[in-house]
Amino acid sequence: MNSLNKNQLKNVSYPKQSIDWLTRLIGFDTVSRHSNLALIEDVQGYCEHLGLTVDLTFNEAKNKANLFVTVPSGENADKVDNGLVLSGHTDVVPVDGQEWSSDPFNAAIRGDKLYGRGACDMKGFIACALTLLPQAVQLSNSGQLRRPLHLALSFDEEVGCLGAPLILADLKARGITPDYCIVGEPTNMAMVVAHKGIAVYRCRVHGKSAHSSLTAQGVNAISYASRLIGYVDTLAEEISCREDNDALFDVPYSTLSVGTIHGGTATNIVPNLCEFTFDYRNLPHMTQDDILAPIQAKVAELSAQMRARAPETGIELMQEESVPAMTDNDSAELQALIAALTGDDDRHKVAYATEGGQFTNAGIPTIICGPGSIEQAHKADEYVELSEMARCDEFLQKLLTSCTLK
Ligand SMILES: [Zn+2]
Structure with missing residues (x-):
């Protein structure tokens, strides 16, 4: 599997809490100009440890990869062609010229906040999604998962959303048309339904x-x-x-x-x-x-x-x-689901762009909802509040439960 060394993946133990996952993810320096393969390799090892098979798509230089993994649904646990995607980018913006109070690639908890590059944009959401995986696998194995759950991790979002189109092309080629997608950019867990x-x-x-x-x-x-x-x-x-x-x-x-x-x-x-x-x-x-x-x-x-x-x-x-802009034209059903799960019916629209537009352009209804604030993104001493991580854990938990209902 290209430069990924599978032998290194054995005998590794993985975090069980989202905070610990976030600490681990921040430790990988995935500034867009660098390779993200070490992080991808780590997540791949985790997925394989859970019995899942990942699908990787690479950039031309093969030093960056997207990871797509599916927890299948159905009594035979083989249904993968629809489902819900949790999506996040693995790359982060540089720290050059910024004054940090502590090492940006060594997560530090001070008070009720966790500091580190990518804490809110957007390794926090990825950490919560990874924490949810074992339970999704368990539900799948026991035949209770009615809707496949996918995780999509991309590269090079911060330099023009270059990675996600490869994931989408690959899904199309494999005949996978997810029902919905949630992009976990920082929104303070509010529902963003459209962006420019x-x-x-x-x-x-x-x-x-x-x-x-x-x-x-x-x-x-x-x-x-x-x-x-x-x-x-x-x-x-x-x-x-x-x-x-x-x-x-x-x-x-x-x-x-x-x-x-x-x-x-x-x-x-x-x-x-x-x-x-x-x-x-x-x-x-x-x-x-x-x-x-x-x-x-x-x-x-x-x-x-x-x-x-x-x-x-x-x-x-x-x-x-x-x-592309993210439209709310086709996401009414998803919006209603999210509003019901969170008890928050407010819809927001934002000026910043995400991979959400590429998902809606591919015909996949998408909303943005993730822990932390866009105000802290890209800055020195980027942080996510621990309470936001807890809210995201709870949200994803409810979302997973919704995937078990007929
Ligand atoms: Zn972002």
């Missing part, structure tokens, strides 16, 4: 150099870039006033924002290159094409003007990253 999508674009404006005293001989890349940026800002204004905006989001409209710009070499040179990036955060009912089409039209118009002055000039527009 993200599309990041890079725009490269190729002009023509000339001495700044001879402007007619050049094509100013910065000037054309600024016209396009002006257009992006106008478009942002327009979409902020649309009637179909959604007040359940804290920013109730889709946003466009220019984030970086580079261009020019000296004041007395007409610049031949200017590059800028912008991102688009779309409400679930707006597509990425809704915004791209008018921008592409503007790019074509400006490029034509530039080429009329110098044929080698023009504007390139490239998409760098894209994460």
